[in-house]
Amino acid sequence: MPIYAEIITIGDEILYGQTLDTNSHWMSAELDQIGIKVIRKTTIGDRRSEILTSFKEAESRADIILITGGLGPTSDDLTKPLLAEYFNSKLILNEEALAEIEALFKRVNRKMSDANRGQAMLPAACQKVTNRYGTAPGMWFERNSKVFIAMPGVPYEMKHMMADILIPRLAEKYVDGVIHHRMIKTIGIPESTLADLINDWEMALPTHIKLAYLPSFGQVKLRLTAFGSDIAVLQKESQALIDAVIPTIDKYVFGYDNDEIEYVIGQKLIQSKKTLAFAESCTGGYLSHLITKVPGSSAYFKGSIISYAYDVKERSLDVNHEMMNEMGAVSEEVVVQMAKAVREKLQSDVGISISGIAGPDGGTEDKPVGTVWIAYSDKDKTVAKKYQFTKDRILNIQFAATTALNMFRINFLSE
């Protein structure tokens, strides 16, 4: 029988859009790893009745209720007194918690306030969960085979508490059925076209294996989720399904599971001992940023010339003045020259160039906003292609950069 969890996040700052809730995302992924299914996430404010109602509702649906937030030392922190009330329990001094809080203050050489001392008062009904990185202990309640767990909202305190203590304890107590996820990552094909291509395969999936399409800028992830009792069986079944569908879509697949396109490209460059450089115009550094986000990218990334101005294209990338006047900066001739020149100037094996009209201004009838030329150049070949993206500046920058990465993937070592 599957084990269900719900996550309750408490805090006005999240409801009002001042703090982005990344905690519940992280918790979901951790629970998923041990096969516990999160069936609902709820965010509510710092108000008594809403908090108590949400406890009751969650208890009626889930086996495990995880609560974050509202454990601070100030008066707007309601989670602890309301959990005490919900479990008909009094707040009493937990000596061990007090010792831990005192040790924490000693370690950072700070004075402990009465408010902090008050954080060692816990409902008698709960087991304390040690918070190694902060002053608010976690709490573990059990009643009628349901578990309530309260954690602080500070991300690193919560993460350590959960990873070090709670996940192992939950795994031991609950896990017998298993869930297995696999991800196929595609680029350069729209969701609907991909769905058409794999329709027959999708329709024939067994009922215990579900498929989801997860699109983002120029990429679509296909997620297979398998439910069962034996992880080895699920792994084998999922792999067989992946092997069956890959021939239909292999030219769009750049990786699996946690692979990212920037990382995959870096690995290819490392394996082949080649280096990369960019000549960016309309993307203005965004493509370089994607590549240099990856730790260790200095091993294969030489650098870029961002030639935003006409005269920089001429001076730093040897683009011919007359050619640019005649064909325009957004043209096949110019991107080809940019890609070749950056290879030579930065002495890289591969050069990629982008020139386009990001908008909102600068469009013409011939070349509307969203027109982008991209070129790939290595010692054996140079290819250039024209794309038509959107009317939105930021989207055009993102689509152009993703498409340039895909152009590398398609052309690099393709012979």
Added chain:
Amino acid sequence: MPIYAEIITIGDEILYGQTLDTNSHWMSAELDQIGIKVIRKTTIGDRRSEILTSFKEAESRADIILITGGLGPTSDDLTKPLLAEYFNSKLILNEEALAEIEALFKRVNRKMSDANRGQAMLPAACQKVTNRYGTAPGMWFERNSKVFIAMPGVPYEMKHMMADILIPRLAEKYVDGVIHHRMIKTIGIPESTLADLINDWEMALPTHIKLAYLPSFGQVKLRLTAFGSDIAVLQKESQALIDAVIPTIDKYVFGYDNDEIEYVIGQKLIQSKKTLAFAESCTGGYLSHLITKVPGSSAYFKGSIISYAYDVKERSLDVNHEMMNEMGAVSEEVVVQMAKAVREKLQSDVGISISGIAGPDGGTEDKPVGTVWIAYSDKDKTVAKKYQFTKDRILNIQFAATTALNMFRINFLSE
């Protein structure tokens, strides 16, 4: 009477921790701007009974129910048929939606699939909401003075739909008391130091005007929210409060309301008819990306040399080989040379350079991960400064770029 909203996010990928939900965060902030209070956010999976139950529960508590996700063209997208069921309504072809989807495909020169054509089938009970950036139309339902709004989960599609169409419509329908927001934007001062500086002023704020601190990478926004019945009065009161606090903090203030530091810098350059170029090492293009996100930046941004490799620093920025060996690439001498050289090579009035250790590797005892040198150079002066940021690669890139922008603000035209 306050107007309450709930946000329902539909998608297994969010429950399982594969996609971080940033939509509901953004939506909350937008609704807050027009005085609509979000009282609960719920995330549920792609399952019929849970979706229908969540509709009913939200309707019992809130005036406005905003739903994102599950509107795609594939079979796991349940939101539209379930909304039709919930409103006892049939799916019929919406001619206007079809025309919009066709126009979208025509614009990007792609073939439309049957699945996409199916997206023009909408519940008869709803009003279509135009999606200018994608194929899934939004839907607006009204019944018993409650409004249900369904939007696609793709962030940019949702944001355009909400900002351009839904927020104005909701404001017109619901907002009667008035709320007035003002924002003071600071850079280069930590939140706690800022709070100490303005403590007296903050304590004296009238009860109908609220202050919030909104920190992000190297910046802190101070938001004043005034509640009342006469917008002109609130505007005057807010302005008087701003005028009173500015003398205390003016050297950290770069703008107000929707001002962004990148934009403010661009305006200064336009006014003074000066141009800018960057030499980036550890930020790898991110600084250039921030500047070129701004529409019209080609008027003052010449370009950049991203000198990630040692030999690119030497070849493209004339950094002396022996100097780099002796002092290291992350040194005052090297950033000063980079800033001067990029001014000369790209013929800009101002050059800014960054060289640092982003991590996770490359740190030493002398220069741990997070050590970053930044230099500013114009015809009258060159200044360089060393910073120590964090252990996290992405944070270091963001802090270094923001700090470089602040260095420009402080030094440009300061005489």
